[in-house]
C-alpha cells in the first residue's frame with residue numbers, strides 16, 4: 001500500500017496533456033508552493049487517522065512536474081510523511097521529473113531527500129517531435145538527466161515514451177526505442193498518444209492541422225516496442241510497461257492489483273477504507289478547503305464487494321501475468337469463474353484471454369483489445385460491448 005502525492009505545477013502546458021496542472025509565474029511560485037505543502041501535510045494527517053497501521057511501502061510524486069519543487073521543501077515533505085504515516089523503513093520513493101529542468105545539483109538533492117526512483121518524461125528522442133507536442137526539452141537532455149541521476153546514486157530510472165505522435169513514423173519510433181534502451185534504464189513506459197478532448201492537440205487534429213499515424217502504424221509501433229524491448233532484456237509486465245527483471249514499479253503495481261492507497265493533493269485519486277475518492281482539480285479550492293480542515297472531493301463513493309471484484313479484474317487484466325485465481329479466491333471467497341464464468345468463456349472463445357498456471361491473462365491478440373477485455377468485467381453492461389478497442 002502506498003501514497004500518491006500530486007504536485008500540480010508545470011513550466012508550460014504540453015499540447016496533448018489533460019493532467020491537472022497550472023503554470024505559475026515566478027513571482028507567486030514560492031508562496032503558492034508553501035501554501036500547497038501546508039495543505040498536503042494537513043491532508044496527510046487527516047488520512048493518518050483513517051488509515052490505521054497498515055504498512056505503507058511506496059510514495060509516488062506525480063504531476064504536474066514535481067521536480068519543480070525546491071529540493072529542501074521536497075525533502076521536508078518526505079521526512080514528514082515518513083514520520084507521520086506508517087511507512088516501512090525502505091519505501092520505494094518515486095518522483096516524476098522533466099529532463100528540461102533536472103540539473104546535476106537537482107539530481108543530488110533528490111537523492112539526499114530520499115528519492116530512490118525517478119520517472120523521466122522523455123517521450124521521444126526526436127527534437128522536432130518533442131517540439132510539436134510542446135515539450136521544452138531536447139533529446140540530448142534525456143541522456144544528460146540519466147547520467148546526472150546515476151552520478152547522484154539513483155539507478156532506478158524509468159523513461160516515459162509516447163507513440164502515435166503527430167508526424168511520427170514507425171522508423172522514428174524505432175529510433176526512440178533504440179536510444180532509450182541504449183541508456184539501460186530499469187524501466188520503460190510506452191504509452192499510445194490519446195487525443196484528450198479540450199487539449200490544443202485535439203483541436204489542431206479536429207481542424208486538420210496535424211496528422212497522426214494511422215491505426216496500422218500504431219499497432220506496428222506497439223508490436224515493435226514489445227519485440228525490441230524484450231530482445232534488449234526487458235520484461236513486458238503490464239500493457240504499457242516494461243522493466244528489467246525485479247524492477248517493476250511497486251507503486252503502480254498497487255493500482256493494477258486494486259490495492260488501497262492514500263492520495264494527496266488537488267486532482268489526486270485515492271482508495272481508503274473502501275472509499276474511492278477524487279479530489280477536485282482546483283488548486284485554490286484545495287487550499288481553501290484545507291484551511292478549514294476538510295477534503296475538497298470531486299467524487300467520493302463507498303465501494304461494495306461486487307464493485308471491488310469488478311475493479312480487481314479490470315485493472316488486473318492489464319498485467320501480463322493476469323489475475324491469479326487463488327488470490328482472487330483468497331480475497332473474495334469465490335472463484336472468478338463463479339462470478340464471471342459467462343464473460344470469461346466468451347473471451348476465451350474469442351481468443352482474447354487464456355487461463356495459464358492458475359491465472360487468467362490476456363493473449364497476444366487480447367493485448368491489442370485490452371479495453372474490450374477489461375470492459376467485460378464491468379457488471380451491468382452488455383457482454384463484450386462494455387469497452388471499445390484500444
Ligand code: SF4
Nearest residue numbers: 010013014017063064
Ligand atoms: S510536463 Fe507533464 S503534466 Fe506538465 S503539461 Fe507536460 S505532460 Fe502535462
